Amino acid sequence: MRPESLMMSYAYNPAWSEGAVKPPIFQTSTFAFPTAEKGKEFFECALGIGGEDGSRRPGLIYSRLNNPDLEILEERLNLWDEAEASAVFASGMAAISTSILALVPLGHAVVFARPVYGGTDYLFETILPDLGFPTREFPAGAPAKAVETICGEMEAAGTPCAMLFLETPANPTMIMTDIEAMAEVAHRHGAMCAVDNTFLGPLYQHPLQHGADLVLYSATKYLGGHSDLLAGVALGSQEIIDRVKQYRSIFGSMLDPHSAWLLLRSLETAKLRITCARKNAERIARWLSKHPRVTNVHFPGLLESGRQKEIYEKQCTGPGAMIAFELAGADEAEVFRFLDAIHLIKLAVSLGGTESLIEHPASMTHADVPEEQRAAIGITPALVRLSVGIEHPDDLIRALSDALEVVEQEPSRSAPEYAAAETLS
Numbered sequence: 001m002r003p004e005s006l007m008m009s010y011a012y013n014p015a016w017s018e019g020a021v022k023p024p025i026f027q028t029s030t031f032a033f034p035t036a037e038k039g040k041e042f043f044e045c046a047l048g049i050g051g052e053d054g055s056r057r058p059g060l061i062y063s064r065l066n067n068p069d070l071e072i073l074e075e076r077l078n079l080w081d082e083a084e085a086s087a088v089f090a091s092g093m094a095a096i097s098t099s100i101l102a103l104v105p106l107g108h109a110v111v112f113a114r115p116v117y118g119g120t121d122y123l124f125e126t127i128l129p130d131l132g133f134p135t136r137e138f139p140a141g142a143p144a145k146a147v148e149t150i151c152g153e154m155e156a157a158g159t160p161c162a163m164l165f166l167e168t169p170a171n172p173t174m175i176m177t178d179i180e181a182m183a184e185v186a187h188r189h190g191a192m193c194a195v196d197n198t199f200l201g202p203l204y205q206h207p208l209q210h211g212a213d214l215v216l217y218s219a220t221k222y223l224g225g226h227s228d229l230l231a232g233v234a235l236g237s238q239e240i241i242d243r244v245k246q247y248r249s250i251f252g253s254m255l256d257p258h259s260a261w262l263l264l265r266s267l268e269t270a271k272l273r274i275t276c277a278r279k280n281a282e283r284i285a286r287w288l289s290k291h292p293r294v295t296n297v298h299f300p301g302l303l304e305s306g307r308q309k310e311i312y313e314k315q316c317t318g319p320g321a322m323i324a325f326e327l328a329g330a331d332e333a334e335v336f337r338f339l340d341a342i343h344l345i346k347l348a349v350s351l352g353g354t355e356s357l358i359e360h361p362a363s364m365t366h367a368d369v370p371e372e373q374r375a376a377i378g379i380t381p382a383l384v385r386l387s388v389g390i391e392h393p394d395d396l397i398r399a400l401s402d403a404l405e406v407v408e409q410e411p412s413r414s415a416p417e418y419a420a421a422e423t424l425s
């Protein structure tokens with residue numbers, strides 16, 4: 001059966017909870033053992049004592065180690081990406097940082113495609129090197145040969161690459177990197193390939209099917225889908241996820257039961273929400289691409305030919321609902337006037353919610369990225385990023401059109417004046 005058919009029932013039996021059709025929130029820190037002998041056995045199993053072959057799963061012990069809401073959620077998440085196992089975290093950054101610390105040996109390198117989300121960039125640029133993990137970047141979309149060369153150089157320097165990290169499409173420029181080609185490079189160098197699948201997953205891209213070893217999500221985005229929770233996910237083989245979970249248990253970076261329960265509810269409508277947002281985005285991207293004040297619309301669905309189109313067709317089954325575009329010839333001040341003028345679409349970071357959100361990467365999500373890097377990867381002062389929600393597409397187009405018109409006609413009107421005008425109307 002397809003994942004959307006199983007999101008209401010899989011991995012849960014109402015008989016476990018007085019017949020409740022929905023799993024309750026297991027809001028408890030600890031679990032009573034039926035007997036002392038069972039308690040001992042659960043711990044032996046959790047700690048891998050006594051020649052564990054990994055086939056036994058521990059009984060419920062303590063919510064930092066395991067909890068029914070987290071386990072049901074993980075089972076359901078596995079279905080979308082056809083993963084053997086997954087681990088849910090308190091945030092996307094918790095999933096990314098815990099997985100790297102669990103899977104990359106000290107002194108080994110992480111090689112990553114740039115751009116990535118600003119927080120991930122800071123992790124790679126500052127925190128990992130501070131901790132003793134060298135990092136090297138390559139431009140998103142780069143050919144395999146260029147990455148092969150970098151991996152060779154890292155090996156020669158005595159800091160071999162242990163993880164090749166991709167965010168594809170890249171936040172915010174939507175540049176795609178060939179997952180299969182990068183996984184092959186990684187494997188040739190004894191490294192694993194990790195893919196942040198936040199932008200297109202779980203509907204439109206399945207990196208494990210293209211050779212990736214680890215898939216990461218900010219579940220705060222499309223999986224959660226309502227901008228009301230923070231969560232992260234790592235998916236991969238049982239062996240990889242077992243190791244990640246060991247670190248998660250000790251770092252305490254797991255998801256809480258209430259957010260897991262909210263995510264279970266969100267997954268029931270994931271396909272509906274994401275499909276609706278994608279259809280809206282396709283219309284809006286086409287409209288933006290024809291607007292005289294708009295240039296450089298970055299949206300996979302608009303690609304007509306070239307290497308990016310080839311990558312898109314190879315590994316994606318839809319364009320998603322993220323669009324980046326530039327206001328032609330605009331500086332920061334003009335872009336801010338556009339953002340301040342916009343109604344209906346909220347000026348906020350994050351993405352993947354039912355509501356549309358718009359933001360300015362250069363001064364917001366990617367403000368941490370060094371300025372010269374920003375320029376090199378196309379995060380210009382004129383660039384805005386739009387996360388398209390499930391509103392009526394005509395209303396979204398109207399909101400964008402009105403704001404573009406205001407900027408055109410009244411370039412010097414102040415933000416409070418826009419706000420007052422909106423209140424009056």
Ligand SMILES: Cc1ncc(COP(=O)(O)O)c(C=O)c1O
Pocket residue numbers: 091092093094117119120167171196198199217218219220230231232350
């Ligand atoms: C692509 C991507 N990955 C990871 C993250 C980090 O996720 P979180 O905010 O849930 O920690 C974000 C956040 O915006 C993101 O956009």
